[in-house]
Structures are given as C-alpha cells and as structure tokens.
Amino acid sequence: MDTRNELLDQAEEFARRRGFDGFSFADLANSAGIRKASVHYHFPAKADLSFALMERYRAVFMDKLHAISAAEPMASARLLQFLNLYRQASDGGRSLCLCVALSVTQTALPKASLAELAAFHGDVIAWLETVFRLGQADGTLRHVSNPRAEAHAAMAQVEGAQIVARAAQDASRFEATIGTLVARSL
Template identity: 65%
Template sequence: MRQDTRAALLNSAEDLVRRRGFDGVSFADLADGIGIRKASIHYHFATKGDLSLALIDRYRVVFLDRLAAINANTTSASARLLAFLDLYRIAAEAGRSLCLCVALSVTQQALPAKTRNLLAQFHRAVAAWLETVFRLAQSDGTVRAVTDPRAEAQAALAQVEGAQIMARSAADPARFEAAIDTLRNRAL
C-alpha cells in the first residue's frame, strides 16, 4: 500500500505541477486529490523539495526511455525528430499543460539545488540525444540544412519548450504548432 500511495502522490503531483506550476501545488492539494491526510504525505516526502526531486527523477527515467524507444523504432533522423516533436505535442495537452521539465524550469527558484541539478542533467541528456539526431541528419540527409548538430540540438530543445509555454499561456494548441513548424518542415 505504501508504494501505491507514493505512486499515487507522484502521479497527482505531476499532473498538478504540469497544469498549475510547482508553486501552485500544496501538500493539501495532494492529500485531497488522493484521499489521505496531509500529514501522511510527509511519510513519503518530508518536504515539497523532496517531492520535486522524486518527480524529476521519475520523469527523467520515463522520458529517456521514450527517447530510447524512438531510437529503437525509427532509423532516420527525420522520423526521430518528428517523434520527438510528438512527445512535446502530446505533453502539451492541447495547450492545457506543460511537460514536467518545462513546468519545473519555469519556477526553478522555488526548487532545491538537488532538483535544479537533476533538471539540468535532464536537459543535457535530451540535448545530447537531439545532437545525435542532427548528426544522423548530416549523414542520412533527412533533415534539411543541418550545419552544427550541437547548436541545432540546443535550439530545437528551446524551441519545443518555448512552444509549450506559448500554447499554454494562450490556451491555444495552434501556437505550439506554429512555433515548431520550422523544425517539422525541415524533416524530409
């Protein structure tokens, strides 16, 4: 039961953070959401900072597994890039939500150093994965005009994360699509 409660807390917290931001979530919200006493949450997470660390750690593992699955299921750089864009599109939930990494990035000042460090590791890992996609694009020719894979990776990551923020702030999924059009249109 304890592990189920922990998982339920993490699931509820992730959903709330993605929709409200980290600052907009309290232990009282979590307790109400899964039907436990607020004090019981402290058994699993002593502080809200501990919760943030558990959230990004779990999210990092899941997201990197999704990137590995993209590699396993696609062979071209363009297919990988398009699948990557789909991950962010799905997470945006038609402008109602943000990826957890984006939601936490927006309120980094509220996070403990350990969480900020893990979030930075997450971004480095995703950027490194994107760099391999753009390096593959240089050899397979399925993404137009790749000159500097490292710079392309950094720009692509900023573009999709910024696109989510734009779509969320306007509650308009078309804003996400418009913001990533330049990336999508480069895929052959």
C-alpha cells in the same frame, strides 16, 4: 498502485497544469484521499517531492527517447516523434511537460532538483545532437550545420512552444512555433 507513485502521478499532473507552486501537500492529500501527514511520510518537504518528480520524469522520458531511437532508423522520423512527445505533453495548450513547468519556477527548487533538471536537459540535448548528426548522415533533415547548436535550439524551441501555447490556451501556437523544425524533416 502504491501511495508514493499515486502521489507522484498527482503531483506531476498538478505541476504540469498549475505550476509547481500552484499546489500544496493538502491538495495532494485530498486528491489521494489520505491525510496530509501521509504525504509528508513519503515526501518530508516539497523539495523532496520536486526531486522525486524530476528523477522519475527524466528516467521515463529517456526511455521514450531510447524507444524512438530503436523504432525509427531515420533522423527525420526521430525528430518528428520527439516533437510529438512535447505536443502530447502540451495537451492542446492546457499543460506543460514537467521539465518546462519546473524550469519556470526554478527559484522555488532546491539545488538537487535543479541538478536533476539540468541533467534532464543535458540528456535530451545529447540525444537530439545524435538525431541531428544522423540527419547529416542520412540526409533526412535539411540544413544541418552544427548538430550540437541545433540540438540546443530545438530544445529551446519545443519548450518555448509549450509556454506560448499554454499562455494562449491554443494548440495552434505550439504548431506554429515548431513549424520550422517540422519543415526540416524530409
């Protein structure tokens, strides 16, 4: 693996477990076994790192959503797989997905990173909207009235579920919070 990707991997892990403000370039250098100047070679400032992290995360996450769509013809299965992505990212209440970790530290992020974060949310909400529209059509999701509003609510629910679980360090909090979404699937 190349140094830049290794640094992104480690920075993502730090951000998800400690928050974006909870680690430094010195931490990255130590974890990668390189000098701090080498971190700055790849990412001149932490702002550059935040943008690179979010850009990569958005692409990887959207690939996962497209794979779910390709593998699952029914809306209920798609929604359950989506919930599983957030469940896995929560790691039993020990972690947050990167989008949540960066969302809670928005004041520290540059405009370019905030724009990438907003684009991520827009992409995921658009995908969820198609899932809820499909749920109306195939009848595998209960009580779908406004797919766009439902997509926004589902996004807020899964992100909030991660925060609640992380605060309590308790995976059952995540499950309790998403329970109404799970119950809608037939």
